[in-house]
Amino acid sequence: xxxxxxxxxxxxxxxxxxxxxxxxxxxxxxxxxxxxxxxxxxxxxxxxxxxxxxxxxxxxxxxxxxxxxxxxxxxxxxxxxxxxxxxxxxxxxxxxxxxxxxxxxxxxxxxxxxxxxx
Numbered sequence: 001x002x003x004x005x006x007x008x009x010x011x012x013x014x015x016x017x018x019x020x021x022x023x024x025x026x027x028x029x030x031x032x033x034x035x036x037x038x039x040x041x042x043x044x045x046x047x048x049x050x051x052x053x054x055x056x057x058x059x060x061x062x063x064x065x066x067x068x069x070x071x072x073x074x075x076x077x078x079x080x081x082x083x084x085x086x087x088x089x090x091x092x093x094x095x096x097x098x099x100x101x102x103x104x105x106x107x108x109x110x111x112x113x114x115x116x117x118x
Contacts, residue, residue: 021077041105048097055091 062081064073077084 018054036113038104038108041101041108045098045105048094048101052091052094052098055087055094059091082094 041045059077062073062077062084074088077088079085081087
């Protein structure tokens, strides 16, 4: 009996601490008044960077960096590696997406005049 009572009080203490953490970090969090969708570009930039690293590591496993075998290894990635064409296209388009998100992220800072003195 005492063991179940201990578990209930532990659960209540755990839920109470979780609620106080959630309330202080999510509900009562002080955010700018003009917070909008443009603030997501930094996060998107980080996600695309992680995707670039992962696809780059996968492509590096199959790429041979010699003048004789470089083109053949790229063709091997496209034809023989399972979904290699998809990984290669994600990696090549991700490079453009990084620059696009980076420009939008910097333009948001310029538009909202982040660096000016308040």
